[in-house]
Amino acid sequence: MVKDLYLIAGLIIWCLPAILALAGQSWQTETGSLSPVVMALGLWTLWQTLRTSQTSRSQVPAGLAILAIMLLLPLHLAGAILDMSALLGLTAWAGLCVVFTASQGLARTREAAFALLFIGLIIPLPYSLSLPMTLRLREAIADWATDVAWLAGMDVALDRDTIIIGGYELAVDAACSGLNSTLSLTAIGLLYAYWSRNHGWHRMAIICCLSIPIALAANILRVVFLMLLVTWTGLDVLSSYLHPLSGIVSFMAAMMLLWSCDRLLDQLGLYARPWIAREG
Known part of the structure; x- marks a missing residue:
């Protein structure tokens, strides 16, 4: 339980720059104005999928998850420095998928694939x-x-x-x-x-x-x-x-x-x- 709280806190820190960037740019436009609703529905669906899952929880080797996050980190920092909300949103979503897979296992990730993909819909399309x-x-x-x-x-x-x-x-x-x-x-x-x-x-x-x-x-x-x-x-x-x-x-x-x-x-x-x- 304590480990899960640490993971959630880390995800919040990881995703917060992307959320702030999207809120200041894409979500202010007509096309992205309902993206916060889509994100909330996606997170709720993810939670409901986990809550009702009958699949036993497993874990992916932590080394693979750390390696994936390290590969995403330069892109994440570049998106924050260059104020590229689309890149930030993409790396934040990818980090969410990595952490979810590492903590829940491949079987549960397959069950939650729809919810994870649905959350990815908040990433703005390129102009x-x-x-x-x-x-x-x-x-x-x-x-x-x-x-x-x-x-x-x-x-x-x-x-x-x-x-x-x-x-x-x-x-x-x-x-x-x-x-x-x-x-x-x-x-x-x-x-x-x-x-x-x-x-x-x-x-x-x-x-x-x-x-x-x-x-x-x-x-x-x-x-x-x-x-x-x-x-x-x-x-x-x-x-x-x-x-x-x-x-x-x-x-x-x-x-x-x-x-x-x-x-x-x-x-x-x-x-x-x-x-x-x-x-x-």
Whole structure:
């Protein structure tokens, strides 16, 4: 028990610079604003996995763990000195995996692999990946939202990523591109699917696949809703509380839709079992 407390204290010291760097940089952006929630859920999942594990605890030779930490240390220090939050986050997460494996053993690490990988989702993507993703998603959201609004009978046109409606020009910015909610809902969808894995891995895969189109659909409807508000009240509505509130509402609606799809799969499974039994 005392040894575990020392390990936890060491991990806190090891990870604290990364947490502070991420809190001051990545977590202040639209894309990473929900990363603290993802980290908390990942740590909770890790704890629950350990608490319910039936696998006996073993230990990896301490020399291998020390060697791995020594190899990570120069990169960790470089990330702290150069203020590179992504590098700090990566080395902090790698250190967590090393210490967990060394203290719990390979068998328990395999059981906790999902939780450890889930925590790794807080590591920010390089700008070379996140920026093109944001730009392409912004253009796609603007295009799809314009099509939906046109089908709904609204007088709307699109000029690249600028929506023209009622004499107003609306630029779809990063906050409305949906990258944050898409990544966050996908992450939470993965977690939800993991905890429902007893219903079957095929169902887990379906839930994971559904989380992405549901998140995109929710953001398209959010943009269409904002377009309606602008036509009714003018551009001032975009600087009011309704703009961020629409993002929260769309995210909650997407979560409810994901849960509803899971319940529907449950009902389809119940209805399919008697039919399969009769056919058999």
